[in-house]
Structures are given as C-alpha cells and as structure tokens.
Amino acid sequence: MTAEAAAAAVHTGRVTALAAELIRHDTRNPPGGEQPVVEPLVAALRDLGAAIEVFEPVPGRPSVLGHVGSGAGPTLLVNGHIDVVPVVEADWAVPPFGGQVRDGLLYGRGACDMKGGIAAALEGLRACRDAGVVPPATIAFHFVADEETGGRLGTEALVGSGLVKADAAVVPEPSELAVGVAERGVLMAEITVRGRAAHGSDPGVGRSAVADAARIVSALHLADFGGHVHPLLGSPTCNVGTIAGGTAANIVAAECRLRVDRRVLPGQTRAGALAQITRLIDAVGAFDYDTTVLAFAEGSELDVEHPFVAEFRGAAGHAPVRGLKLGTDARFLRNRLGIPAVVYGPGSARVAHTADEYVPVAELVAAARTFARLYATFRG
Template sequence: MLFNVQDCRLTGMENKLRYYLEKNKAKVINLVSRLIGIPTINPPGKNYEEMTSLLERECKKLGLVTRKYITPKSIIDKHKVAGGSKRINLVADLNAGHKKVLHINSHYDVVPATDKWKTNPFKAVVKGNKICGRGSEDMKGNIASVLFALKALQDCGIKPKINIQLSFTPDEEIGGGTGLGYLVARGLVKANYAMSEGYSGNYISIGNKGILWAEVEVVGKSAHGSMPYKGVNSFERMNMIVNELEKLKNKILKKKTKYNMRDTISKSPSFVMGGFIEGGGKVNVIPGITKFSIDRRLIPEENINAAKMEIETVIKKFNNRYKDSKVNIKFVSQGRPVVSIKDKEFFKVAAESIKFVTGKKANFSVMPGATDMRYFMQKGVPSLGYSARGEEKWHSDNEFVCINSLVNTAEVFALIMSRLS
C-alpha cells in the first residue's frame, strides 16, 4: 500500500523506503520471474547449480560475501535422497559491523507441476496483481522480496542495525535435512534471530505442528476368488483396523492447543489415513497384503512417543483378537512439534513492522505444516516465519504470488533489518 492514513507517523526513513519499494517494484517482478524460469523441481532436485549461480550473482551485486556448501554424500544417503543435482547451499553475509546476526532462510526448490496448468509453470506470467508460475508463492517470491528489501535499504542509504545473513537452501520440499537442516546441524550458519517461510500479511508464524508418518501393513492370506474361505482377506481386515483407529482419531481430535492458530480447526491435532493405499491386484484373488498410510500431526503440547504408543496399542489389541491376520506398523518419518522461544525485542520489532505495513495488529500463530524454520527453533534460536503471499495455494496448479504482497513483504523485511539490533 502506498501512503495511507498512517503516513503522518512515518519518519523520513520509512517514507523513503515505502516510496522506493513502490516505485521500483519492476525489480522484484523481474527477479521473481527469472527465478521461476529455472525449474528447480524436487524430486529429484533439478537445476540447483544454475539457481545458486544466479542467486550468488544477485547477492554479490548487493555487496554480500557468499560461500557455498555442497551437502556431503553421507547426509544425502542418510536422508535417502537419490538422483538430481548436487545439493548446493548458498550462504551470503552482509557484515555491517554489529555483534548480532539476523538470519533469513529461503528454500529454492519447488514441487513438480502437473499438466493441468493453464500456462507454462516455468515461465512467469504477469497479469494484473498476480505473477503466476511454479514456486511463485512457495517460495521464490519471498527470495525476491528479501533481496529487494536489501536493495532498497542500500539505495535509500539506510544501514541495518544488525548483521544480515541469508541462506538459500535446497530440499525443503523433501524434508530439508539435506538443506538447511545440514547447515544448522554442522554450525555453518549463525543466527541470534532467524526468519524463514511462514505466514504473510498480518500473520506471522512462531512454530510448526509435529509430524508422524506411518505405513501400516495388513497381512492376511491370499486365495482364489471362488474359494474365499481358504484365505484371509487383508482388505476387509484393513477396513476393520481402520475402524478401530477411527475411534482413536475421534479421541485425539478433541484435544486443543493453547497456542494461537489462524483457524480454530487447526487448534486440534490431525489424523489422516489412506493418503497412500496399496493392495489387491486382480478381481478374482483374495488380497493377501494391503497397506495404507497414517499422517498424524501433533499440537505443541503433544509428544511423538506417546502418539506412537497410542497407535501401537490399538494395533496390538487388534492382533490379539484376530490371530489369523497380522497388522504391522512402520514409522517412516517424524518431527516433534516446535514453538520458538519468545524474544521480546525481536517479536516487538516484527510486530511493529507488520503493523506499519499492513495497518493491522500482528498475529503470532503456530502453523499446521512443517517448514525449515524448525531447524533453528530446535536449536533455541528465536525464529519467525513470514513470506510473500498469493492465495496460499502452495503446491497446487496455477500457483501465483501477488505483486503487492511482494512489495509489502519487502517493506516488512527492510523495516526489521533497519530496526532490529
């Protein structure tokens, strides 16, 4: 928004920034378009070299000192990442001679695009207030906003009160362990305060729900379709165990977090079965093995081990009751819920900057989804999630980002950089 009723309260610096950002928005549109043009599709993780080269050039133009880290094979193997580009992590520092560091992370990989797109997903299309393209909202738009914020500070002659460190990392879309997770675990990045992907507008995220993924295998006994009594139908048994788990689910859904969430439904944990199903191959065969997945999301008050136990108990009871079939469970992925420790100064500066730009009171909320922000949070670094927005259609067809959000988000970042110390 350009010059609203609050202008009487703006200082010279803030006036200048807002004017600059609005007047030069072609820069941010141009950059996000170029980023969309490099299809960093993950899996398998393509064109990472080209992407990090472009970003490195942009950072150098802004006077940042850059370094690159290639994720070692041991980490790649540990996370079962196969194929694709070398995993390149770009870190860029702006040392303004201060003691503290504000780290801003962005991931540059994007999820694949289906053939349902109305336009080429890897060619940015600018129409009115929208820029359409894969990754525009998740999260190449934000990369452009952060760099635009630095450019604005520079061109307006405003010096940050804190050292700025940026990181551009791969593989958030497959868990982040081979991207930001690696940088943080190895101590290759430093932060007194951290920011990464999150909400937008007047919402800012302070944490992520936990995640527990499981694969359930129901083993019966295969037989000919004409003589079902000779087998045990694993599909029908699956149906029965699903009914038992449904009772657990209804109990779990009654819980509510005390933390702020953007919507009331998200205040509860979630429990989704059947995102993945496998089994049966032929109409006249009694299916011997049927598999399905569980995606359980935990609120901050919950604990992973307890969540595992609840599920295991239901399965154990079931197995005791039906001895002619066997239900096995394998937990394939997990991450505990995280909430940032509260840093008064950081949260205050962020809240004031957001209020300034959006005109609305900042709302600090926990996000249902998991983002790379958790790596800093787990280390006890005060962290906030904030990014440019489209329609929050992150992984869907015809994803877009709004130009006014790119500009406003850049303003929020610029204000935080110039106010936080």
C-alpha cells in the same frame, strides 16, 4: 524515521523482476537440482556487497549463503528454500517457469513457495541501501536446497555443519503476511496387515487382511488423540490416505497396506507419534501387522510472548499471529538451535504446490517493506 525511509525505497518493478527471474530458473525437487538458481542469487547478493559462500553437501545440491555486515554484533537470519515442487504442465494455463505478471499476480512454480519471499527479503535490503540506511545487525541470507523433500541436504545439513548462528530468524514462506509462530509436525507411515489366504468360497477358513485393515482404518481415520488443544494449531489429526490389498475376488486376502498421514503438535516425538497409532490399532483387535515410518518432521513453535514476535509484528504493520498448517525449515532453527524464528511471507499456502501458482505483486511489495523496516531496526 530511517525504517520508513527504507520501506519507502522498496521498488515494485525491481522486486517483481527478481522474483520472476528466480521462477524462470527451474529448481524442481524431486528430482532435486538447485544449481540453475545459484547464479542469479549470487549476483543479487554480490550487488548488496555480501560475503558469499556456496554450501554443497553433495554435488548438485547447493545452498547459497550470503552475509551483509561486519559480523560483529547481532545477526538476523533469513532462511528461504530455493527448490520447488514438480509441475504437471498440462494443468497450467500459464507457463510454469515463465514468471508472467497478469492483473497484478506474478505466476509460476515457486511464485509464493517461495521465490517470491526470497525476492522480497533481498529487496528489503536493496531498499535500505538506496535509502542510505545501514542495518545495525549483520543480515545473513541462507538460500537453501531440499526443503520440499525434508531439508536433509539443505537446512538440516547446514545446522549439522555448525554454519547457522543467529539471534533471530525469518523464514519467508507464504503466510498471507501473517506472522507464523507455530506449526504442526507430520508422521507418514505405512502399515502392513497380514492375513491368511484361503479359497474365496470359504472365507471363514482363512483370515482376511483386507477385513482386518478395514477395522484399522476405522480406528485411525479422524481418530481423537486426546490431549490438549493447541491455541494456534488445534488438535493432532490422522488421515488414512491409501489402501492396497488382496490379489483377487475369489482369494481371501493375505496382505493389505495402508498409508497414513499423522499431524502432530510441537513436542511430539517420532516414537510417541508412532506409539499412539499402534495403541489405537491394538485397542480394536489382535492383528498381525507392522509399521514403517516413511517420513517424520517434528512440530515447532516460538512462544508468542517472545520479544522478537512483538518486534517483528511492529515491522510488519502489526500483522496477526498465526499457527501454520504447513511445516517449514523453521523447525530446525527453533528446535535444534533455539533460534527465535517466525514465518512470514507473501502469497498463500493454499496456492502453493497447485497449478497456476501465483503471488500478488502487492504482497511482494508489502513483504519487502516489512523486511526493510526490520533490517533498519533489528538490534538483537
């Protein structure tokens, strides 16, 4: 079996070394700067005989594109982001950009989110080559900038430029080797509540923005938005994360600001998500307030019955299908281009963005074997 021959050619030391090398190239975002990791990625792609292009919508924010194959016939896309979230160095017991292996775990910022997944995807194709297996499809690698702050300069820009064409896609974000087919979206908003200042000795004269904000918090936090419960994603949620208001104990507060994090199900729009918030607020009282959307990313999903899900699970040893708590660039591929996309990668989302981030070496290897089997068999 060519697929098993390719999987068997996955090399543990080689995939670990590549992941460690990518970790050692600091690409923290913010501030945002993916240039350091371009060179090792270009080298890895060149080694695979890829046609390479660096896409740079603004200076210093490159994405690396590589295509292996004739371009005739189907294309399988691997989309992985090369930026990582910042670190608080004092919280780390290991060097965050050291790429050290201890007790079977590879440590460093980006180990699971998601330089490990990128290394596994590349190792899968190296293994095919070593086993003499020529993938029937063109394999496209899009190693993209800017995912951690919304993807505007990465996948979204690529999609807008018309450079993304694929019959199916894999996003190797950390999924604990499960197959992610759905993810919730997010709306971050600030609510500014206005009152009327007065002397603190006579609070009935003014109108307290803090008191009004407290009622709004009660209306929004853990609110029940009704509607259907998604079989993989559950219900939408709302968290009121911050509150800041008033000027002094002896002044009736003139202003109070809240910041909320709403998670929405696939299909929910920005306007719809915001309208539900204002409806809940208006239902408890007549307040003087306005809302500002700080960020919005829509949810997305691939029908679990889509044939690519079964095909991918076959390559992944019948891994379970999951809904993911985190949002990924898969939403651009699914929602804007209709590309069937799954999220599958080594490591856990629970470890991503934390101090002492790591990826188990065994999962790097297992993911690389999945990629090798998929490349060996994918025909679109």
